Amino acid sequence: MEEEALEYARRAHGDQQRKYTKEAYIEHPKRVAEIVRTVPHSSEMICAAYLHDVVEDTPVSIQDIQRKFGRKIAGLVEELTDVFTKEKYPHLNRKKRKQREVERQAKISVEAKTIKLADVIDNTHDILENDPGFARRYVPEMIALTEALQGGNFQLLMRACYEVECARKVLQQKR
Amino acid sequence: MEEEALEYARRAHGDQQRKYTKEAYIEHPKRVAEIVRTVPHSSEMICAAYLHDVVEDTPVSIQDIQRKFGRKIAGLVEELTDVFTKEKYPHLNRKKRKQREVERQAKISVEAKTIKLADVIDNTHDILENDPGFARRYVPEMIALTEALQGGNFQLLMRACYEVECARKVLQQKR
Numbered sequence: 366m367e368e369e370a371l372e373y374a375r376r377a378h379g380d381q382q383r384k385y386t387k388e389a390y391i392e393h394p395k396r397v398a399e400i401v402r403t404v405p406h407s408s409e410m411i412c413a414a415y416l417h418d419v420v421e422d423t424p425v426s427i428q429d430i431q432r433k434f435g436r437k438i439a440g441l442v443e444e445l446t447d448v449f450t451k452e453k454y455p456h457l458n459r460k461k462r463k464q465r466e467v468e469r470q471a472k473i474s475v476e477a478k479t480i481k482l483a484d485v486i487d488n489t490h491d492i493l494e495n496d497p498g499f500a501r502r503y504v505p506e507m508i509a510l511t512e513a514l515q516g517g518n519f520q521l522l523m524r525a526c527y528e529v530e531c532a533r534k535v536l537q538q539k540r
Numbered sequence: 541m542e543e544e545a546l547e548y549a550r551r552a553h554g555d556q557q558r559k560y561t562k563e564a565y566i567e568h569p570k571r572v573a574e575i576v577r578t579v580p581h582s583s584e585m586i587c588a589a590y591l592h593d594v595v596e597d598t599p600v601s602i603q604d605i606q607r608k609f610g611r612k613i614a615g616l617v618e619e620l621t622d623v624f625t626k627e628k629y630p631h632l633n634r635k636k637r638k639q640r641e642v643e644r645q646a647k648i649s650v651e652a653k654t655i656k657l658a659d660v661i662d663n664t665h666d667i668l669e670n671d672p673g674f675a676r677r678y679v680p681e682m683i684a685l686t687e688a689l690q691g692g693n694f695q696l697l698m699r700a701c702y703e704v705e706c707a708r709k710v711l712q713q714k715r
Contacts, residue, residue: 508698511698515694519683522701523686523705527702529698530702
């Protein structure tokens with residue numbers, strides 16, 4: 366099942382690339398799944414980690430995921446898919462959209478929070494290494510998001526705090 | 541009031557020294573109070589930060605603090621004073637005592653948790669700089685404690701996670 370989820374995500378993301386590194390997009394969900402594997406997890410969580418950006422960034426729908434992988438995994442992917450997107454809420458600015466998103470994420474399941482923490486760890490590391498300019502906008506958003514993800518696995522919360530705090534320190538030094 | 545609490549703590553700690561740096565003990569509560577000042581706080585929290593080790597490490601009692609500084613500050617200092625000490629619980633080993641202490645600290649007030657997080661930040665930084673050997677025992681205890689302190693100020697939780705994660709990384713590299 367995990368192999369299938371990885372291959373499904375690989376095909377769905379196709380030739381999409383990561384913004385900064387230009388590596389194949391699938392490398393990011395692969396790293397997120399590997400981070401989730403370092404703490405107590407279920408096979409469904411690993412599948413959802415592979416699939417976590419598929420609905421947000423490709424034409425695949427939650428219904429497609431449910432038909433292929435069942436309700437549990439589709440439920441996790443749905444929790445991990447942004448609701449307050451620019452497309453659906455064009456009247457809200459980025460700040461407002463991120464705020465609503467954080468309020469939503471504070472209420473997702475412990476499993477989904479744990480996967481989202483792994484996502485924060487990988488994304489923050491990536492942005493700090495590759496786009497410190499964006500960090501100015503990104504760091505306050507990540508602080509708010511990480512605060513909302515309390516209740517997820519504590520070891521990953523700690524690692525997420527470490528990455529975000531590293532990014533915050535770099536910003537501070539620049540001033 | 542804050543100046544009085546600082547002077548009271550300075551006199552109570554007398555010529556006690558910090559374990560590693562051999563600086564005057566009062567420098568530690570002073571740093572803890574300064575960390576608390578970086579986030580939303582009350583004057584009582586600053587006084588309790590100055591006084592947080594007085595009952596644990598000197599002959600001063602909670603009643604002494606209450607007579608001099610009132611119930612609010614005495615209450616915070618009491619929450620910040622270890623209950624499961626070697627002296628009072630000689631039949632429990634260090635691991636058991638720390639476990640009980642963590643269970644207790646998970647239930648203290650948000651204000652006390654915030655001060656305790658500042659204490660974790662300063663102590664962890666200190667031990668990492670000065671006694672990496674002790675870190676092997678200390679780091680797992682600090683992970684458990686920081687987990688229990690969720691609910692305290694999130695910015696300080698984040699900084700505590702950063703310090704503990706730094707210490708954990710140093711340990712890992714040594715293996």
